[in-house]
Amino acid sequence: MTADAPRAAPAWKAMARSIRRTVRRTRNRLRGASAILLYHRVAEGFPDPWSLCVSPANFRAHMDVLAARGVCPLDALVDDTGAGRRLRAPAVTFDDGYADFHAAALPILRAHGIPATLFAVTGTLDGGREFWWDELERILAPAALPAALAIDAGGAPFAWTFAIDGDRRALYHALHQRVGRLPGAARAHVLEGLARWAGVAPACRATHRPLTAQELAAVACADGVQIGAHTVSHSYLGALASDEQAHEVVESKRMLEEITRRPVRHFAYPHGDHEPETVAYVRAAGFAAACGTDRAPVVGAVDRFDLPRIEVPNLSGRAFARWLDEWSG
Numbered sequence: 001m002t003a004d005a006p007r008a009a010p011a012w013k014a015m016a017r018s019i020r021r022t023v024r025r026t027r028n029r030l031r032g033a034s035a036i037l038l039y040h041r042v043a044e045g046f047p048d049p050w051s052l053c054v055s056p057a058n059f060r061a062h063m064d065v066l067a068a069r070g071v072c073p074l075d076a077l078v079d080d081t082g083a084g085r086r087l088r089a090p091a092v093t094f095d096d097g098y099a100d101f102h103a104a105a106l107p108i109l110r111a112h113g114i115p116a117t118l119f120a121v122t123g124t125l126d127g128g129r130e131f132w133w134d135e136l137e138r139i140l141a142p143a144a145l146p147a148a149l150a151i152d153a154g155g156a157p158f159a160w161t162f163a164i165d166g167d168r169r170a171l172y173h174a175l176h177q178r179v180g181r182l183p184g185a186a187r188a189h190v191l192e193g194l195a196r197w198a199g200v201a202p203a204c205r206a207t208h209r210p211l212t213a214q215e216l217a218a219v220a221c222a223d224g225v226q227i228g229a230h231t232v233s234h235s236y237l238g239a240l241a242s243d244e245q246a247h248e249v250v251e252s253k254r255m256l257e258e259i260t261r262r263p264v265r266h267f268a269y270p271h272g273d274h275e276p277e278t279v280a281y282v283r284a285a286g287f288a289a290a291c292g293t294d295r296a297p298v299v300g301a302v303d304r305f306d307l308p309r310i311e312v313p314n315l316s317g318r319a320f321a322r323w324l325d326e327w328s329g
Helices: 011-030 056-069 074-082 099-112 132-139 168-179 184-198 213-220 242-260 276-284 317-328
Strands: 036-039 091-096 116-120 148-152 157-161 225-229 266-268 289-291
Touching (some): 074 091, 091 099, 099 116, 132 168, 157 168, 168 184, 225 242, 242 266
Parallel strands (some): 036 091, 091 116
């Protein structure tokens, strides 16, 4: 090599340039992204093992940020996605249908003019029971439980010995995986057996209460609120037989349209769980789109029947703004 020949760039500099190019391409790609935000509850003051709750103060701060930046209804995001357009504004969704949506979230949404879609479970409406994961937590809450458990869990034996298998947190997660994959009626039967084993009386805590049908009808009349379907029993759909999947999809839509007197256009898969046949049932039922739980923005070529959503943590307003920038580009 002569003195005048250009020197080869060190390998680390070439790698750094490649990384910078990748970051720029990613940022450019995300500039057209739309984040579908997923909330569950606006509440505080009790244990929250699944981190479902955003405090009312933090939720109000989130809506301050969104009101300043702009928000689009889920309908508009779906329509623009289908037309090949991209919206930068996020959409707000809620899952399950806790009573605090009506009591705490809705007044804040209305005060800020924020549209939202509530994906509601129908099996708990006026049933006087908590959602099954909350009921399971309540059953296992007493300070003293029997040392061992042996129960029929939907046709299969389930046994647990605390001294061998682990503490009640481990038992909770083991039962959650088992009963969550059962049809609704079978799950209710197992929960009743567990309550007898634990010596826990039937109850529905005010802090964990689902919406009533009357409250859901009132919510559906609020400006900017759209109701979506979230099945009858909030089961892992992919674990159910075909006829049970179809029932969960079709019956939830029918019940919600009967209660709200409005068309129900959108569906959300509980736990994000579904199989190709599940999607086929959702399409056949007449839904326009369906949401999952993949943590990603809506960008590029997306399947309208598996739209990703991003669960929102319980952040302060300033932290939420930074968090939103990371997802929205």
